[in-house]
Amino acid sequence: MAKWGEGDPRWIVEERPDATNVNNWHWTEKNATPWSKDRLAQLFKGLKIEKDGIECIVDNVDDCTGEATVNNRKGKLIFFYEWKLVLKWTGKLLNNSNLEHKGKISIPNLSEENDLDDIEITITIDESNDESENLKQFMYNIGRDVVRKQIALYIKELKEEYSKNLILPKKGEENTVVSPKIKQAGSSIAAEANLSNSANTVKASDKSGNNVGCKLDVRTLRMAVEFNCSANDLYNALTKEDMLTAFTRAPVKVMPTRGGEFVLYGGNVLGKFEELVPEKKIQQTWRLKNWPSGHYSQVVIDLEETKNNTQLKLTQTGIPASEYDAMTTNWHRYYWESMKQTFGFGLSISGLW
Structure with missing residues (x-):
């Protein structure tokens, strides 16, 4: 028995000697995973959240598991990213004991399938007491919004960075600038x-204000x-x-x-x-x-x-x-x-x- 899909001409990309992707018809893909890991670390490390005598700082990205790719199909860009993030944070009450308390921010579902407001962000504290619970509540009410803004910045920069040079000029357009159409992968079905x-x-x-429009x-x-x-x-x-x-x-x-x-x-x-x-x-x-x-x-x-x-x-x-x-x-x-x-x-x- 032939293997699933074997022999179906629609599933075969013809190799050409000049390696040309004619009219951007076939899938081309860029791996955005290494760039994403570096950028997420930069966006969150040292992030300060301060208000009303409370100061919290994201120390580092403790876990960054997942992948990101950008695809071109028929002249449209499709972005796929799926990340599980764990951030470590330290906070203190500036007008009280000034003792530092530590906790974590967990983001298990950062992906193109979820709107920005639907991304789950969980706040935990390592040791529970009156001060630490106040800090935890502050991070829940204020800190999560700051974290979402950093996520929105990552998504925006991912699209800008990987829109470059992925769409090739069509025949006769070699000296023109090609404006890619950005197509976001589907949300839940x-x-x-x-x-x-x-x-x-x-x-x-994209609820950060950029409507991808496809x-x-x-x-x-x-x-x-x-x-x-x-x-x-x-x-x-x-x-x-x-x-x-x-x-x-x-x-x-x-x-x-x-x-x-x-x-x-x-x-x-x-x-x-x-x-x-x-x-x-x-x-x-x-x-x-x-x-x-x-x-x-x-x-x-x-x-x-x-x-x-x-x-x-x-x-x-x-x-x-x-x-x-x-x-x-x-x-x-x-x-x-x-x-x-x-x-x-x-x-x-x-x-x-």
Whole structure:
């Protein structure tokens, strides 16, 4: 069996001797991770927050885990960043004991999927007492707004720095300045989005005042399939390493636990299990390797066993609109038909719902 996506000309970027990306049509990508780590450290180290006799200073960035990339597709820039930050801070009451108290600022979800006001910022104190709790409350009420302003500055500078020279002039425009269109990656996808002929759109905005003004088109796929087997057999076929290996005809990596990763079809399909209910439900973050860096769809598979068969309902949200038709075909070809042939489940009825 061919690997998922193998042979589909839309997934192949033709190599040219002059390395030209004609009319900026293909994906080009810049790694912004090293720059981002340095800039985040600079923006937060030594940051002073002072008001009404209280002084707090961010000592350093204790943890900076994640990545950032910038992509050009069809002359549009798409920014992906996902960071987990932990900042150490020291504070004191200037008009009181002047004793220093230490704490942490945790930012677990700094990403393009969250608006600036939705980014979670948690304030903690190392040792609790009357003074330290006053400082903690000050950092919660005042300090978080200052931290958000620094985050907004990082996002603004990321876009400015990596908009340079990523969009190449088209043929005949070699001596002109190309103004890139900036396209922000989509925010969260509604799990119950309706399937229609028109694509769902996810608007991206920057609440720091810079409206990026572009959209990422995504689609939602719903599919219902009946198998002549038990719900337990079907659940195992989708989660057990030996059964996945059998019907994909390729080595697999799978950890069927919440948060466990899976890699299928030679690395072309990958993601994580978000929820597992034996014989009932499988929820995954799911992507194809060739999708834009950092973009995942959400896959929910519901199983319902009846007297004669088991019905599987699949809902996949966040599919790039250009990939929708191929996704419909490939679920049937590489999953349902292959499982029927391998295990003899006998596919009775299938279709969209």
